[in-house]
Amino acid sequence: MLNDAIWMQRALDLAQLGGGYVVPNPWVGCVIVRDNKLLGEGFHAQYGGPHAEVNAFKDIQDAQGATAYVSLEPCSHTGKTPPCADLLIRQQVSRVVICNLDPNPLVSGQGVAKLEAAGIEVHIGVLARKGELINRRFFYFHRNHRPYITVKYATSADQFIAHPNGDAHLFSNPISQQLVHRLRAEHQAILVGVNTANADNPSLTTRVWPGNSPMRFVLDPQARMDKNLHLLQDEFPTYIFTHEVAKSEGNKHWIALGTENFLQKFMGYCEEKAIQSILIEGGTKTIEAFIRDVEVQEIIHIESTEVLGSGISGPQIHPEESESYKLGTDNRWSIQLGKENLA
Ligand SMILES: NC(=O)c1ccc[n+]([C@@H]2O[C@H](COP(=O)([O-])OP(=O)(O)OC[C@H]3O[C@@H](n4cnc5c(N)ncnc54)[C@H](OP(=O)(O)O)[C@@H]3O)[C@@H](O)[C@H]2O)c1
Structure with missing residues (x-):
């Protein structure tokens, strides 16, 4: 129904306001509607904080007979917060419209089952493609x-x-810089190779966009990272992946992966630690290693209009653009999304 799509779009717009504050949780928005009038709305705004449904009901006195639009299947288990399916039942809504089911096979469908067992009509899959994309x-x-x-x-x-x-060389203009910092907040970890760490002395934090800073990873097999870098001197944690050095100094951690299959072992470490997403910010050698040896889901290329004439070549990957934007006068931002995102 057209109204379902309109209200779900609102829920998805709200979901994105959670942005860089909820990682590794999903972005979720919720809208409560009766007789096509908005009663309340909310979104998941903080990791560990109330879910979207709780925030949406916060100022509603009476939701009996209303429809709840939720961008992700309401949870049915007690985690950091009580089950949202129970809240919807208690609030006596008569219909729940869901964009996407929970992807976790252990819980997928259980929120729906709980609602249906309580006599609530459930409709699944409204704007499902959009929901999949924002929570990709x-x-x-x-x-x-x-x-x-x-x-x-x-x-x-x-x-x-x-x-x-x-x-x-700073190729980004202030607009693309903001987008880069937004990307940082939206990923759980950020990674660079040791040459980039030593050459650029980056902080790799989120500063010009609201949101949390990601975990910072450096690939440094020989442990040759300069000790005076921000990555080793500032207050934020850093994880350095080496062949042999394993130690911790405060919140700086060196992790030994051995000499064989270094990148595969790094990926194994991330799987074990349940790292949900990593933003690879260079340089060329590191990017090319990921493209060559690991499955990459998304490539973002910022291209300046400046001509350098000579320098260190960028990655030889020639991404096919699936979207391209002009950012101000001097930057173009192109994105290639993996096939699973474009299906
Ligand atoms: N314009 C941009 O977007 C951008 C972004 C970042 C950096 N940069 C520039 O890029 C330059 C550095 O790039 P780069 O290509 O020379 O170096 P890099 O990718 O920053 O670092 C490469 C080094 O990291 C380690 N490494 C990376 N991948 C590895 C893997 N799969 N397995 C084992 N070790 C791995 C290796 O260290 P070992 O040699 O010790 O084995 C490798 O030599 C800098 O000048 C920086 O300014 C530009």
Whole structure:
């Protein structure tokens, strides 16, 4: 029904306001409607905080006979918060419209079963494609039990990522910088190779977009990272993956993966620690290793109009664009989404 799609779109818009504050939880929005009038709305705004349904009912006195639009199947189990399916039953809604079922096979369908057992009409799959897309990292992780990998890099118009001596060049303009920081907040971890760490001295935190900073990972097999870098001196935790060095100094951790199958072992570590998503921010060698040896789900290329003439070449991956935007006058942002996102 057209109204179902309109109200679900509102729930999905709200869901995205959770943005970089709810990782590794999904983005969820909820709208309560009766006689096509809005009674209340809410979204999951903070990891560990109230679910979207709880926030949506917060200011409603009477929801009897209403329809609840929820972008993800209401939970049926007690986690950090009580089950949302029970809340919907208690509030005496007569209909629940759901965008996507919970991807976790152990809980998928159980929220729906609980609602139906209480006599509530349930309709599933409204704007399902849109829901899958906004929660693509969450769905991918729960279906495949490995992190969703996004590669992001910026180049000059002639496809260099840095000056010939390795000095960084800021290709991003303030708009693309904001989008990069938004991406950081939306991923659970961010990763660079040791050359990027040493050359750029990056902080890899989220600063120009609201949201949490991701866990910081560095691939540094020989443990040759400069000790004076922000990554080793600031207050945020950093995880450095090496061949042999294993130690912790405060919240800086060196993890030894051995010399064989380094990247596969790194992925194994992430699977074991349930890392849901990783943003690979370079440089070229690291990006090319991920593209070559690991399945990458999303590639984002920021291309400046500046011409460097010479420098360190960007990754030789020639992404096919599935979307392309102009960001201000001097940046173009193109995205290639994996086939599972485009189906
Ligand atoms: N424009 C941009 O978007 C952007 C982004 C980031 C960086 N950069 C620039 O890129 C330059 C650095 O790029 P880069 O390609 O030289 O280096 P890099 O990718 O930053 O680091 C490469 C090093 O990381 C380790 N490493 C990476 N992947 C590995 C794997 N799969 N297995 C084992 N070790 C792995 C290796 O260290 P070992 O050599 O010790 O084995 C490797 O030599 C810098 O100049 C920086 O300014 C540009």
